[in-house]
Amino acid sequence: xxxxxxxxxxxxxxxxxxxxxxxxxxxxxxxxxxxxxxxxxxxxxxxxxxxxxxxxxxxxxxxxxxxxxxxxxxxxxxxxxxxxxxxxxxxxxxxxxxxxxxxxxxxxxxxxxxxxxxxxxxxxxxxxx
Numbered sequence: 001x002x003x004x005x006x007x008x009x010x011x012x013x014x015x016x017x018x019x020x021x022x023x024x025x026x027x028x029x030x031x032x033x034x035x036x037x038x039x040x041x042x043x044x045x046x047x048x049x050x051x052x053x054x055x056x057x058x059x060x061x062x063x064x065x066x067x068x069x070x071x072x073x074x075x076x077x078x079x080x081x082x083x084x085x086x087x088x089x090x091x092x093x094x095x096x097x098x099x100x101x102x103x104x105x106x107x108x109x110x111x112x113x114x115x116x117x118x119x120x121x122x123x124x125x126x127x128x129x
Contacts, residue, residue, distance in 0.1 A: 009122050014040035017115045023103030025082075028096045029089070029119060030054065037093065037123075044098065053086045053096040060086070074112075087112060089119045 010029055018024040018040060026041035030050030039046035060075040077084040085097045085108070095116065097108070 008038055010038045010119065010126075011040060013115060013118045013122060014038065017097070017111060020111050021099075021104055021107045023083075023099040023101075024097055024108070025100055026098040028053065030094050030096070032057070032088075032092050032094060041098075049096050049098075050094075053094045056086045057088060057094055087116060089116050089123070093119065093123055095119060 014027045014029060017027065026039070026044055028039045028041060028044075028046045028049045029037040030053055031037060032054060034051040034054030036047050036050040039049075041049070056075050056077075057072070061072045064070065064072040072088070074085055074087040082098065082100045083103045083105075085099075087095045087097075089095050095112075097112075099108075
């Protein structure tokens with residue numbers, strides 16, 4: 001019987017966000033250029049989500065620049081049976097969160113800044129090693 005390796009600190013941060021915000025079902029952390037870092041998902045292809053998140057955030061940033069409304073914070077897609085939210089994690093990473101139709105958006109907005117900060121610190125510590 002083989003043992004599972006312990007989850008990475010990055011995966012634990014994603015899992016913690018899912019546990020704290022009702023309606024989050026999956027999340028993917030990727031590089032800004034669309035490469036998968038870690039994921040907390042089971043029904044999506046995380047590499048595809050990572051690539052699409054990079055494109056989504058890129059288009060969102062260009063739209064924000066053209067509209068002159070300041071720096072982009074997040075892109076939210078409200079879909080028929082859920083939500084997809086893409087957020088910048090510093091300049092080099094992206095957090096994509098998928099949730100069902102009952103996603104608690106106010107709780108997500110309260111919890112996500114601390115999660116982004118935790119992810120930023122963990123990524124910086126990983127790069128430093």
